[in-house]
Amino acid sequence: MLGLIADIVSWLLIVTGALACVISGYGMLRMPDLYSRIHAASVADTGGMLLILIGLMFQAGLGLTTAKLVLIVVFLLITSPTATHALARAARQDGVRPASEKRARR
């Protein structure tokens, strides 16, 4: 019984996470400029990643596997914003301006 509940919760989390990733990808195609696309990507980076990995933790149960999954979450929460920041900063240094600023200047 408890196993069934854990299974249901886990699949709900994984499916929601997958949905978040799809929405994120859709947003990346739909947004107007690089910076707003970065915002779209960060939905998959945080929400999608967290939901899927927490869902997997419910599959693994209490144990070393879950401890490793927690470590993966911790490291991803530190590295993914760093990568995002590197991308945004590189774009700004190379003179890519947000669409909103361009419109304001004209």
Next chain:
Amino acid sequence: MRYLLGLATGLAVLWLLLSGHYAPLTMALGALSCVFVVWLCRRLGIVSHESVPLHLLPRLPGYTLWLGLQIVRSNVDVATRLLRGRAAISPRTVIIDTRTHDPLGQAILANSITLTPGTVTVGLEDNEAIVHALTEDGAADIEAGTMARRVARLEHGES
């Protein structure tokens, strides 16, 4: 010394979690590798309050919880805006005061801002952070400085 011990403890816990083998030989090898890494870090001179931020530990759970809530909230917000398309966004670039002069605190703040969907730290110079926000509301939230205050409290305790 405090930082060396903290680093050694952290490495030992990491090794125990990742290995999963508790035979005497592997334990001894693990202990040896921890000592070796601590020695290397000391020689490199990178053991300090920045690489081993022990002073943050007591207040870290509270901050993590608060940040987690922000992440969930903004994820839902940004996801619905992505579905609604261009009409739902109003991108802004704002410059904010980081409130902390410590590189570690600034890095935590910049990472926290980027981690919450809808806001990205584009640059960090002197004591100012350039933040790009997906919506006007998000920009106003960042300009209000709630997050900067939280990070300052995480670093220096209640103030």
